[in-house]
Amino acid sequence: MSPFPEGAPCWADAMFPDVAAARGFYGQVLGWTFDEEHAEEYGGYTMALMDGEPVAAVMPVMPGADVPALWNLYLATSDAAAATGRVEGLGGTVVMGPEDVGGFGTTSSLRDPAGVAFGLWQPGGHPGFGLTEAPGAYAWAEVNTRDPAATDGFFPELFGYEVGVMEDPGTDFRVWSAAGRPVLGRMAMTDDFPPEVPSYVNVYFSVPDCDTAVETAVRLGGQVHHGPVTTPFGRFAAVSDQQGAAFSVIDAGTTAGETPPMT
Known part of the structure; x- marks a missing residue:
């Protein structure tokens, strides 16, 4: 189990x-x-x-x-x-x-x-993450999709997620919950994403300071694709490492603005 x-x-x-x-x-x-x-x-x-x-x-x-x-x-x-x-x-x-x-x-x-x-x-012998939502550990993930209807018809059916729709004009974002708590986000990809980028899962890792993490990533040959930006959920940035693997870093303790309502 x-x-x-x-x-x-x-x-x-x-x-x-x-x-x-x-x-x-x-x-x-x-x-x-x-x-x-x-x-x-x-x-x-x-x-x-x-x-x-x-x-x-x-x-x-x-x-x-x-x-x-x-x-x-x-x-x-x-x-x-x-x-x-x-x-x-x-x-x-x-x-x-x-x-x-x-x-x-x-x-x-x-x-x-x-x-x-x-x-x-x-x-079996490996249950998964031994630590989450702590500096250096997994924090969150979002399914970024170019076909929201197809994705929405798949994941909730496969896993029985409860679906919440964020009421934020101009953004097509959903939150999928399991056992009464949010577990994944779903973002419809827009023209802000380069056309060569396919649908993918964006994994977020927690950091104590988003800006410091981004500066370190760039110094080591990584790239910044978005941010850093402060949101109601934390200050985050989308980056890639020096070999091209994309991920995000987030400082959940630094927030700004009101959380959009969900329906």
Whole structure:
């Protein structure tokens, strides 16, 4: 049984052409340390730690694979086989799985009808995030989609989310809740997004100071795509690391403005 509600984000990892460079980058931007002792026996899959707790993982791109560096988000499930079996009937795609990962858990790699890539995680020995909503740890995630109708018809059906619509003119944003609490956002992509950017999941990590984190990311070769900007939910910025993997940083303690109502 997962300690996370069905459909809630429970883990994140990323593939990199240069894992050593990724460790150096995220170690300075987010304060991570890494469990390198056990990485070799797991094919280079390296746990990132905060205060000794697992908060994410980095891994090398498979030999011969021509894939970009990117972050992957995993959503909790108590039955990966059953959830995976429903994906195609909802218009999604099963890329891989379900597959047992050495007793740590069972995973599948999936895409929604708009092409949003995500994973499922049914825990075994690895329950998922050991720490959340703390500096350096996972904070939030949003599904950014170019086909809101397709995405809205998929995720709530797959996971049984309660859906809240933000009343903010000019913004098509929804909040999906599980077990009575918000777990994911859904943002309709506009012309503000470069046309070459496909639908994707944006993972947010907590930082004590957004501006300092952004300055460090840029100094290490990263790029800023949006912000920093202060919102009712925190001061955040969308960035990418020096290998092109996109993510966001947020200081949830620095806020401004009124929270838009939800219906």
